[in-house]
Amino acid sequence: MPELPEVETIKRTLNQLIRGKHIDHVTVNLPRIIQRPDDSEAFAFLLQGHTIEGVERRGKFLRIKLDGLVIVSHLRMEGRYGLYSSGDPVEKHTHVIFHFDDGTELRYKDVRQFGTMHLFASGEEFNNPPLSKLGIEPLDDTFTLNKFKEIIGVKKTKIKAVLLNQAYIVGIGNIYVDEALFRSGIHPERNAYTLSDAELESLYEAIIDTLSESVKAGGSSIKSYVNGQGEMGMFQHSLRIYGRKDEPCDNCGGPVMKTVVGGRGTHYCPRCQPVKR
Ligand SMILES: [Zn+2]
Numbered sequence: 001m002p003e004l005p006e007v008e009t010i011k012r013t014l015n016q017l018i019r020g021k022h023i024d025h026v027t028v029n030l031p032r033i034i035q036r037p038d039d040s041e042a043f044a045f046l047l048q049g050h051t052i053e054g055v056e057r058r059g060k061f062l063r064i065k066l067d068g069l070v071i072v073s074h075l076r077m078e079g080r081y082g083l084y085s086s087g088d089p090v091e092k093h094t095h096v097i098f099h100f101d102d103g104t105e106l107r108y109k110d111v112r113q114f115g116t117m118h119l120f121a122s123g124e125e126f127n128n129p130p131l132s133k134l135g136i137e138p139l140d141d142t143f144t145l146n147k148f149k150e151i152i153g154v155k156k157t158k159i160k161a162v163l164l165n166q167a168y169i170v171g172i173g174n175i176y177v178d179e180a181l182f183r184s185g186i187h188p189e190r191n192a193y194t195l196s197d198a199e200l201e202s203l204y205e206a207i208i209d210t211l212s213e214s215v216k217a218g219g220s221s222i223k224s225y226v227n228g229q230g231e232m233g234m235f236q237h238s239l240r241i242y243g244r245k246d247e248p249c250d251n252c253g254g255p256v257m258k259t260v261v262g263g264r265g266t267h268y269c270p271r272c273q274p275v276k277r
Helices: 004-018 040-047 145-152 159-164 174-183 197-216
Strands: 023-028 034-036 052-058 061-066 069-074 080-085 094-100 104-109 116-121 257-261 264-268
Touching (some): 004 080, 023 040, 040 069, 145 159, 159 264, 174 197, 174 264
Parallel strands (some): 034 116
Antiparallel strands (some): 052 061, 080 104
């Protein structure tokens, strides 16, 4: 699943590709991708004649802004956007097509069919699910060390689960949580409230650094994930722990372990990330 850096990269690419385009009509081939309104024909009807003003991101969601409307789009496992000419053959698993009046089309393809789109009047999206339930943005100025301590310091659950919970901090998924915990030397199963001030500070910095470095590299391309323009991100080459089971740890040379924490595959180094307290 694309996480903050990947969605940020897709956002930037889409802004280059579709900003200013006018929608002539919309085709929905798989109605269940459209979560709001209930009727996918209403979704298509409401979007006719509107202009795309830009694309923004909130957590792992894209906000496609139009004049007076907003589409909130989540790619989930394998959703992706691509810009095509109207004459290009339509690939299998293309579920939604935005036909523009200049002869191009934005196509949404999703092999797993888990992705979602919600349509709102501008501004309404923040007061309704799915965006209304989201926590703080880790790359915003509002994400201070004090705020982080406030969120994390009292939680009596495993630190990995706390960091994955989008109601607390958004955009961090399985890849970046493993990276940030490795960089700060914290075992993924530590209870959040047992972390010392120094550990919280180190983790806070690791989260910001890992996400910022990945955004700069265009995100990670793992398995089949490719950003909106079909380019590969480069951060997968900088991952220090994720996906490196049995390989030597970057730090100590010992073998990287893989276990399951809260139902998620988890990479860590038992020497550099000891279970303590
Ligand atoms: Zn190690």
